[in-house]
Amino acid sequence: MQNKSVLGRAISLSLLVMASPSVFAADTSVGTAGSGAGAIDLDRVEVRPQLESQTRAVDLKRSSDAIEDAVSSDAMGVYPDKNVAESLQRLPGVSVTRDQGEGRFVVIRGLDANLNSVSVDGIAIGTPEDSSRAAPLDVIPSDSTERLRVVKSPTPDMPGDAIGGAILVESASAFDRDGRSLRGKIEASHQQLSGETSPKAAFNYSEVFADTFGVALGVNYQKRSFESDNTEVEYGAFEGGADDDLFANSLQRRKYEIERKRIGANLNLDWHPDEDNRYYLRTLYSQFDDAETRQRTIFDFGDEGITALGGNQYRVDDLAADSIQKRMRYRTKKENTFAASVGGENRLSGAVVDYKVGYTRTEERVNDEMEARFEYAGDDLSATVDQNSRVPRIALSDAGWMDNGSYDFDRMVLSPKRVDDKEHSAQVNLRFDGDNASYKFGVLGRWRDRDVDTNERELRVGPDIALSDWTTGTPEHRGGTLGQGMSSDAMRRYWAQFGGQYSARPQDAGGNALTSLEEDYTAREDIFASYAMGTWDIGALRIIGGVRVENTQFSATGNSVDVASNGRTYTVTPLTVSRSYTNVLPGLHLRYDAGDAWVLRAAANKTVSRPSFGDIAPRIGLSRGDEEVRIGNPQLDPYESKNIDLSIEKYIGTTGILSLGLFHKAIDGYIVNTVSTTDPAYPDFKVTRAINGNKATVKGAEFNWQQQLAFLPAGWDGLLVGASGTWLDTDFDPGLAGRERDDFMLPRASKHVYTAHIGYEKAGFSTRVAAVYRSEYLDTLGDSAAYDIYVAPNTQLDVSLDYKITANVSVYLEAQNLLDKPLELYQGTRSRTLQMEEYGRTYALGLKVAL
Numbered sequence: 016m017q018n019k020s021v022l023g024r025a026i027s028l029s030l031l032v033m034a035s036p037s038v039f040a041a042d043t044s045v046g047t048a049g050s051g052a053g054a055i056d057l058d059r060v061e062v063r064p065q066l067e068s069q070t071r072a073v074d075l076k077r078s079s080d081a082i083e084d085a086v087s088s089d090a091m092g093v094y095p096d097k098n099v100a101e102s103l104q105r106l107p108g109v110s111v112t113r114d115q116g117e118g119r120f121v122v123i124r125g126l127d128a129n130l131n132s133v134s135v136d137g138i139a140i141g142t143p144e145d146s147s148r149a150a151p152l153d154v155i156p157s158d159s160t161e162r163l164r165v166v167k168s169p170t171p172d173m174p175g176d177a178i179g180g181a182i183l184v185e186s187a188s189a190f191d192r193d194g195r196s197l198r199g200k201i202e203a204s205h206q207q208l209s210g211e212t213s214p215k216a217a218f219n220y221s222e223v224f225a226d227t228f229g230v231a232l233g234v235n236y237q238k239r240s241f242e243s244d245n246t247e248v249e250y251g252a253f254e255g256g257a258d259d260d261l262f263a264n265s266l267q268r269r270k271y272e273i274e275r276k277r278i279g280a281n282l283n284l285d286w287h288p289d290e291d292n293r294y295y296l297r298t299l300y301s302q303f304d305d306a307e308t309r310q311r312t313i314f315d316f317g318d319e320g321i322t323a324l325g326g327n328q329y330r331v332d333d334l335a336a337d338s339i340q341k342r343m344r345y346r347t348k349k350e351n352t353f354a355a356s357v358g359g360e361n362r363l364s365g366a367v368v369d370y371k372v373g374y375t376r377t378e379e380r381v382n383d384e385m386e387a388r389f390e391y392a393g394d395d396l397s398a399t400v401d402q403n404s405r406v407p408r409i410a411l412s413d414a415g416w417m418d419n420g421s422y423d424f425d426r427m428v429l430s431p432k433r434v435d436d437k438e439h440s441a442q443v444n445l446r447f448d449g450d451n452a453s454y455k456f457g458v459l460g461r462w463r464d465r466d467v468d469t470n471e472r473e474l475r476v477g478p479d480i481a482l483s484d485w486t487t488g489t490p491e492h493r494g495g496t497l498g499q500g501m502s503s504d505a506m507r508r509y510w511a512q513f514g515g516q517y518s519a520r521p522q523d524a525g526g527n528a529l530t531s532l533e534e535d536y537t538a539r540e541d542i543f544a545s546y547a548m549g550t551w552d553i554g555a556l557r558i559i560g561g562v563r564v565e566n567t568q569f570s571a572t573g574n575s576v577d578v579a580s581n582g583r584t585y586t587v588t589p590l591t592v593s594r595s596y597t598n599v600l601p602g603l604h605l606r607y608d609a610g611d612a613w614v615l616r617a618a619a620n621k622t623v624s625r626p627s628f629g630d631i632a633p634r635i636g637l638s639r640g641d642e643e644v645r646i647g648n649p650q651l652d653p654y655e656s657k658n659i660d661l662s663i664e665k666y667i668g669t670t671g672i673l674s675l676g677l678f679h680k681a682i683d684g685y686i687v688n689t690v691s692t693t694d695p696a697y698p699d700f701k702v703t704r705a706i707n708g709n710k711a712t713v714k715g716a717e718f719n720w721q722q723q724l725a726f727l728p729a730g731w732d733g734l735l736v737g738a739s740g741t742w743l744d745t746d747f748d749p750g751l752a753g754r755e756r757d758d759f760m761l762p763r764a765s766k767h768v769y770t771a772h773i774g775y776e777k778a779g780f781s782t783r784v785a786a787v788y789r790s791e792y793l794d795t796l797g798d799s800a801a802y803d804i805y806v807a808p809n810t811q812l813d814v815s816l817d818y819k820i821t822a823n824v825s826v827y828l829e830a831q832n833l834l835d836k837p838l839e840l841y842q843g844t845r846s847r848t849l850q851m852e853e854y855g856r857t858y859a860l861g862l863k864v865a866l
Contacts, residue, residue, distance in 0.1 A: 064781055064817060065735055065774045066723055070670045073721075075164065080550075080559055080606060082168040082618055082660050082676070084109075084719075088161055088187075099163060099184065100152040106165055107676070107717040107739040110768045110789045112806075113838060115243055115273060116854035119153045123165060123180035124678065124715060125743045125764030125792075130179040130624040130654065135354040136186055136297040137371060139174065141436030143350045143379035145467045145534065146629020150377075152182070154303040154350050156279035158200075158217040158235040161187035167678070168604070168618040168660045171548040171561035172444065172455055175600040178624045178656040178682065186281045186299050189221040189229025195866075196221045202861030207835075208854060209242035209272070215861070229285040237277040245269035245852040246406045246494035250842050253318040261801060261847065262329055263400055263407045264318055268497050269311040270490045276304040291362035298355045305348040308503040310490060313340040314409060316398065327402040334398055339391035339416050340425070341482065345503040346384035352377045367446045372439075379434040386430070387506055389422035389482050391415075405839075405848045406494055417498035420483040427510070427517055430471040438463040451552045455561075461542040465628055471530035477517030480509070493853050525578030525585040525638070532587055533636035533645065538571035538628055559604040566597045567625065573647060575635040582640055590633035592649040598623045612666040619659050626651040626686055630705040637697075644697050646704040656682045662717075671722030678715055685711035685761075687749040687796075711747030711761055721772075733777035741768040749796055757800060765789040779819035787811045794840060804849055807839035823866055829859040 071087035084106040100118030104111045111118035112128070120128035128149035133140055135155075142150045164183040166173065173181060202215040217235035224230075246268055250261040284296040315338040322330045358371030393415045401408040415421050444457035487500035519527055548561030570593035578585045602620030609615055634647040662676035684707035694702040721737030745761040760766070767790040774783035788810045795804040812833040819825040833856060840850040 063776050065776055065783055066670060069721060069723075069735065069737075071162070073666065073670060073672050075162065076664075076672065077614065077666055080557065080604060081166050081170050081173070082604075082616055082662060083164055083166040085165070086163040099155050099157050099160065102157060103152070103163055103165060103182070104787055105739075105770050105772075105785070107674075107719040107770075108167065108715070108741045108768070109165060110765055110787075112763065114151075114153070115241075115271065116832065116838070116852075117153050119151045120149050121152055121165075121182060122763055122765075123167065123182075124680075124741070125713060125745055125761060126179035126680075127761075127763050128179070129627055130177075131182055132174055132177045132180075133182045133184065134174075135184045135299055135352075135375070136356055137183075138297075138354050138356045138373035138375055138440060139438060139461065140352060140354055140375045141377040141438060141463065141465070143352075143377050143434050143436065145379075145432065145434050145469065146632075147627050148625065150182075151350075152184075154277075154352055155184060155299075155301050156217075156235045156237065156277050158219070159186060159233055159279040159281045159299055159301060161185050161191055168620060168658060169602075169622065170559055170604055171546045171563045171600070171602045171620075172457060174459070174544065175563050175565055175598065175621075175623050176625060178622045178654055178658075178680070186283055186297060187219070187221065187231045187233070188283055188285050188295070189223050189231040190285055190287070192221045192223075192231075194223065197864075197866040199864045200861060202859050204239065204857055204859035206239075206241040206854075207856045207858075208244065209240060211240035211242075213237070213239040213241075215239075215859075227287050229283075229287075231281075231283040231285075233279070233281050235277070235279045237275075239273075239275045239277075241273055241275075241854070241857070243271045243273070243852055243854050244491075244493045245271060245850065246848075247850045248407060248842075248848060250847050250849070251318060253321040256321065256323060259801075260323060261843070262316070262318070262321055262323075263402060264316050266314045266316075266407060266409060267311050268492055268494050269309055270492055270497060270500075272308040274306045276302075278302040292359070293361075294357075294359040296355075296357050299353070301352045303348075303350040305350075307344075307346055307348070309342075309344040310497060310501050311342050311344075312497040313342065314338065314398070315340070316400065324399075329400045329402070331398040331400065334396045334411075336393050336395055337390040339396075341389045341391075341419070341422055341498065341501065342386055343485070343501040343503060343506055344384070344386035345507060346381055346430070349380045350378065365447060367448065368443070370441075370443045372441045374440075375438050377434075377436040379432065381430070381432040383507075384430040384432070385506070385510060386428040387480065388425040388428065389480075390425050391421060392423040393421045402846075405846075406851050408495070417489075417496065418483075419486045419499045419501070420481075422482045424480040424482070426473050426475040427477075427514075428471065428473050430469070432470070433466075433468045435466040436463070437465075453550045455546075455548045455550070457546055459542075459544040461540075461544075463540045463542075465536075465538045465540075467534065467536055467628075467632075469531060469534045472519060472527040473523055473530075474517040475520050475523065478513065485509075494851065522582045525582040525640075528585045528587065529576050529578055529636050529638060532574045533576050533634055534629070536571055536573040536628070536632035536634065536647075538569070538632060540625075541568045542566070543568075555608040555610070557606040559602075559606075561602060563600040563602070564597065565600065565623065566595065567653070568595045569593065569631070569649075571628075571632050571649065573632045573634040575637070577635075577637045578639060580639045590635070592633040594649065596653070598653065598655065614664040614666070616662045616664070617660065619657075622656050622658060624654040624656075626653060626705070630686060642699060643701045644703070646702065648705050651686060651705060652684045652707050654682055654684055654686065656680050667722050668725070670725075672719065673722075674717075674719045676717040678713075678717070680713040682711040682713070682747075685709070685747050687747075689750060690798075691752070693752075706750065708750045709748040711745070713743065713745050713761065713764070715741060715743040717741050730777070733775050735774040735776065735783075736772070738771040739769070742766065743768075751796065751798075754799070759796070760793050762793050762795070765792045779825075781815075781817040783815045785813050785815075797842075801843040803843060805841055807841055807845065809836055809838070810834055811836065823864060825863045827859075827861050827863065829861075831857045831859075 072085045075085040112120045133150040166181040198219045200217045205212045215237040219233035221231035249265040253262045279301045281299045286294045320332045354375045356373035360369040397412045440461045442459040446455040485505040544565040546563040551558045575588040605617040607615040636645040664674040687708045719739040724734040745764045769788045772785040815829045817827040837853040842849045
């Protein structure tokens with residue numbers, strides 16, 4: 016309650032300032048009228064982090080030749096938001112997908128994050144995801160970066176793998192600062208749901224020596240302990256029910272206890288010996304550790320013995336005791352990213368040459384994932400299920416299921432995983448400048464290696480485990496009780512002592528082979544690119560035209576795992592594949608400075624995105640007992656998109672902008688996962704594979720406005736306001752049998768994304784209220800519309816306050832997720848909530864020092 020009162024006072028102060036800006040209108044100088052030289056002027060204490068950040072971002076957009084938007088730190092290297100992904104979501108056309116309430120993957124113009132490219136200081140980075148190309152942006156601490164750019168229509172001198180967009184993460188150079196800079200920050204954050212308070216700290220230093228050599232370094236650390244309450248439901252038809260009457264045949268309550276650590280460091284060196292030569296070294300390291308305990312109770316009602324009582328209420332008779340299960344999982348996931356590049360730029364007689372070599376490494380290690388599973392051993396039960404609320408309410412005839420002593424051991428599931436992603440790169444660009452034209456040529460080589468090793472297996476043979484020995488207090492859960500709690504510490508201690516006594520049943524040998532070998536692969540991808548580009552200035556018109564050619568050479572090895580019907584025997588056959596393809600990517604960009612701060616832009620180009628590694632890796636997982644087969648498809652073609660962009664921009668002074676953009680993308684070969692029962696190679700089997708579907712289209716408009724209201728009377732002129740909106744119309748044909756007449760939006764494409772903020776800065780005070788709204792989006796396609804899964808609309812509301820105590824010291828307060836909005840998924844219609852995950856609010860109090 017103490018944090019709530021602090022927040023209440025902070026918000027009251029914020030609203031008071033916004034309602035009465037005249038409080039800060041008076042000049043802070045002190046003197047006597049007519050005293051002349053005897054007057055004493057005191058230095059004004061100013062804090063303008065929002066305005067400085069906004070000014071830098073507007074400058075980046077205005078000076079760019081490409082169509083892009085940017086987020087920049089203020090003069091002290093601080094962002095309005097704490098997470099890189101969440102900072103980007105304030106840009107028009109950008110939204111995020113979340114993991115445990117934190118922004119993780121960035122969605123640009125409604126397109127899957129898998130279709131974006133992400134680079135750090137101009138070097139492409141990989142991903143710790145085992146099957147996707149999407150790079151998570153919550154692993155890079157924002158304190159390690161200086162600016163973030165989203166290029167939505169790249170010019171020919173930029174890599175072409177950016178159908179969604181290119182996300183450019185740039186760290187700081189000492190030449191971004193004036194003289195020596197020392198900055199430090201400490202913070203404590205409190206999560207409402209867990210009651211835990213967590214630390215964060217950052218330190219940054221930069222200095223330029225003799226006006227030629229610059230050093231910039233930074234280190235940062237964050238430890239965050241928090242909880243989330245999750246309820247998951249599956250709906251399906253039931254015996255004797257009407258076709259449109261879907262019943263919650265499975266319900267799970269999950270409790271997550273999470274500890275996340277982020278460590279970041281960067282060291283950048285710059286040497287500018289003279290005006291014609293520059294050399295640099297860029298390094299960035301980030302480590303992300305995620306320790307997660309998950310308790311869950313599962314109620315599996317099945318599809319028999321169900322009676323519809325009317326009014327969305329149901330009775331389940333003769334519910335077998337083992338339909339209720341309890342599971343305890345623990346794992347620590349460690350991800351790290353390292354990026355380093357060295358390069359330079361030299362101005363020669365009549366030409367400018369720049370060059371760069373780079374190395375990135377991304378790793379994931381999950382060495383200790385284990386889950387203990389138990390089944391209820393009491394008497395059979397009956398249950399009633401009420402589906403009139405967002406999450407179904409259930410009542411069981413016997414409360415014995417809540418007692419851990421009533422459960423028998425079922426199995427242990429071990430799921431270690433390792434992912435290694437490394438890339439070396441080298442590039443050279445040569446530019447010739449004339450009076451009103453320049454010509455640029457370049458080559459780029461990228462050599463990428465990936466190695467994925469998963470080893471999931473189930474162990475059911477071994478000593479019985481008394482779940483009552485692991486019992487803790489009943490965890491609080493907003494969706495209902497889970498029964499008695501379970502201790503992951505006790506589980507890990509037990510396994511360390513007795514784990515060697517457990518083994519798999521003979522009939523599980525084939526299933527364990529599938530889960531440990533089917534998804535393993537090694538892959539090598541070499542990309543060789545070259546381009547030619549010209550830039551011509553004709554009065555106020557700039558024309559950029561050129562063509563980029565990218566050749567991709569791909570090779571991979573995987574496994575074919577064939578499991579016999581009895582599950583006891585299997586065969587494993589190595590698979591090898593290689594292929595090569597070339598994409599020609601022309602582009603034309605126009606920029607017209609119309610005068611009076613108006614800028615018009617147009618672009619027509621072609622971009623490409625390569626298939627996910629998990630889709631093209633050669634693999635076959637054949638389960639004859641289940642009559643199912645999962646097949647990789649190395650013959651997938653890359654996505655190719657023809658893009659048109661138009662925008663009009665009005666710059667308001669040096670800090671504001673009003674812009675409107677229109678865009679259209681026609682994507683050939685959009686890749687979708689399909690399920691078929693008519694594959695001639697596997698008659699009567701359910702075959703799952705990814706294929707190139709038909710064309711997908713994306714049409715949309717973007718609006719953005721941000722401005723300091725400096726024209727208002729004194730006191731009110733500290734107001735800063737902004738709003739943006741994105742409207743999307745998407746369409747694609749996934750080629751699903753039986754759904755030829757259905758219309759589909761692109762997965763993860765919200766039709767509407769809106770952001771708005773209002774801030775106030777005056778004297779030593781800065782405050783900001785920011786909101787982001789995104790509409791629903793399609794997440795997963797089902798066999799029919801009733802089984803499609805959507806992510807529900809969401810609104811995020813955050814508040815920040817900053818007060819400068821002295822010229823070098825400031826204190827700040829932040830509140831996140833003030834509306835306490837959950838992550839919600841639903842099946843078919845909004846009334847059938849599939850998943851409800853709640854996080855509560857988070858408050859942070861911190862101190863910043865800048866010297």
